[in-house]
Amino acid sequence: MSDKNHNDDIELEALFANARAHPPVVPHEMMARVIADAKTMQPSGTGSRWRNWFAAFGGLPALGGLVTATCVGFWMGVAPPDILPDLAAAVMGVETTANPEYEGSVINGYGWDIGEG
Amino acid sequence: MDMSQSNHPTEASDEAALLRRYAEGDPVAARLLAGQMTPRVFGHAMRVLGNHAEAEDVTQEAMMRLWRIAPDWREGDAKVSTWLYRVTANLCTDRLRKRGTTGLDEVAEPEDPQMSAEQNMQQTARVDALQKALNTLPDRQRQAVVLRHIDGLANPEIAAILEISVEAVESLTARGKRALKQALEGQRDALGLSDE
Known part of the structure; x- marks a missing residue:
């Protein structure tokens, strides 16, 4: 593997790590809807x-x-x-x-x- | 990152046990399941679709299918999260097919109060750059790369989710990474990667 390719891999992994560390935040309203659905659908x-x-x-x-x-x-x-x-x-x-x-x-x-x- | 973590048998049985408790009417299980699964589903949908509104729709629909199948879930079947990722991936594929183009929003990331304004800007720039690069990939490559390198799943689990062979997963992720490197070419300094 060339040095450039190796550096590219490291940089890409840094971007992946950054994305993993900062996942999209779930909107409160959506979470509320999901929980409401769960309660509606839940068997008694x-x-x-x-x-x-x-x-x-x-x-x-x-x-x-x-x-x-x-x-x-x-x-x-x-x-x-x-x-x-x-x-x-x-x-x-x-x-x-x-x-x-x-x-x-x-x-x-x-x-x-x-x-x- | 430990890529094998998500395959831990305890996690699989915990998920199944939680789903069984939900099906038995336990209200706490409903909240726990929603809290565990929703961020994963939404994160995946957001990375693959790159659109907030569509990712929300897909997440709500995928979770709705989980609630629906809960009473009939048989322990020993597929892992709950694998099943849910598969549902999400299929819903995303349907959306992408209907859309026909890859006109995608940027992923808005929250600002971290612990970081300086400059660090926050750089972090946002990195996330945006990666998302823009991901958006240039063909749909299946993007799904495979997101599952492998952002959701952190192992290749056999990705193969089960995308319903392809492990070799096909390896090929998709390798080609996806090559394409990402090309798409990110020349942005090294702008993203502050040369400082690391």
């Missing part, structure tokens, strides 16, 4: 609390699992499988016991006993 705290709760809960996958579990639970309440105990009766304090006569009548109702003679 309530929304963010919901978002935080949602995130802490596990987000969309967790909510999907919860909905599925709720639907399955509701359906099992409406039409419980035979292998499950009668939870409603247990909660309501009604005891259900096996009644051979009743069961027999049900079987009679289908006419199975008649069919077998």
